[in-house]
Amino acid sequence: MRSRCVLACLALPLLVACGGSGQAADGTAGGDQTLTVFAAASLNTSFTQLGQEFEQQHPGVSVSFSFGGSSDLVAQLTQGAPGDVFASANEPTMAKAVEAGIVSGQPRPFASNTLTIVTAPGNPKKITDLQNLAQQSAGDVKAVVCAAPVPCGAATETVEKAAGVTITAVSEEQAVTDVLGKVTSGQADAGLVYLTDARGAGDQVTQVDFPESSAAVNRYPIAALTSAKNPTTATQFVDFIAGERGRAVLSQTGFAAP
Numbered sequence: 001m002r003s004r005c006v007l008a009c010l011a012l013p014l015l016v017a018c019g020g021s022g023q024a025a026d027g028t029a030g031g032d033q034t035l036t037v038f039a040a041a042s043l044n045t046s047f048t049q050l051g052q053e054f055e056q057q058h059p060g061v062s063v064s065f066s067f068g069g070s071s072d073l074v075a076q077l078t079q080g081a082p083g084d085v086f087a088s089a090n091e092p093t094m095a096k097a098v099e100a101g102i103v104s105g106q107p108r109p110f111a112s113n114t115l116t117i118v119t120a121p122g123n124p125k126k127i128t129d130l131q132n133l134a135q136q137s138a139g140d141v142k143a144v145v146c147a148a149p150v151p152c153g154a155a156t157e158t159v160e161k162a163a164g165v166t167i168t169a170v171s172e173e174q175a176v177t178d179v180l181g182k183v184t185s186g187q188a189d190a191g192l193v194y195l196t197d198a199r200g201a202g203d204q205v206t207q208v209d210f211p212e213s214s215a216a217v218n219r220y221p222i223a224a225l226t227s228a229k230n231p232t233t234a235t236q237f238v239d240f241i242a243g244e245r246g247r248a249v250l251s252q253t254g255f256a257a258p
Contacts, residue, residue: 040089084228089151107221109258117208134165155216162215196254
């Protein structure tokens with residue numbers, strides 16, 4: 001009995017040194033873990049691919065995404081939703097997260113995006129530019145935009161001011177993907193979405209560019225969260241997204257440099 005007790009006592013420090021609490025001796029996360037990333041809806045395609053690549057490079061790590069309107073995501077996080085990383089579609093929304101004390105470290109810009117008009121395939125309403133969309137939206141063209149609190153909605157207001165027009169929208173959505181969905185499903189004739197969303201939709205839409213889009217360039221920042229269960233892995237993911245491979249994939253899906 002005394003021998004067993006001595007052996008048990010000797011073994012205890014070894015278990016702690018080997019990371020019995022879920023961390024390795026060097027302080028990095030050990031064992032299987034899930035990295036929860038809250039990301040703007042427009043990042044869905046590129047982040048899904050990058051998440052898979054990150055998993056391949058980090059055995060034992062599973063990346064779980066929660067995509068949605070950036071403002072809604074911040075609201076969820078400030079209300080206690082567990083997360084490790086947050087990527088916003090614009091800097092003002094990330095600033096709100098910083099002010100709320102949920103961000104760890106300095107957010108890093110990693111991409112940028114601008115707006116474009118999407119219509120039904122072939123552009124049956126013959127929309128030519130933003131002014132024309134605003135004129136027709138007051139008539140028989142059903143236009144849809146993002147709500148003002150959402151980054152794509154704030155960008156919409158900026159381009160409207162730049163063009164000196166106001167779009168009469170039949171609905172205002174909480175995420176840019178919802179705007180795109182209304183157009184591709186035929187519920188709307190046209191909508192304002194990001195260039196990346198228009199590219200991702202392919203032949204489901206026709207894209208109509210307009211010069212005033214340059215007045216609203218959204219820079220996307222990313223940061224680890226104070227609630228991160230695995231801060232080291234969260235930081236590694238942020239570095240990966242902002243790094244060479246992250247920017248390459250983002251470029252392929254239509255994002256510009258930050």
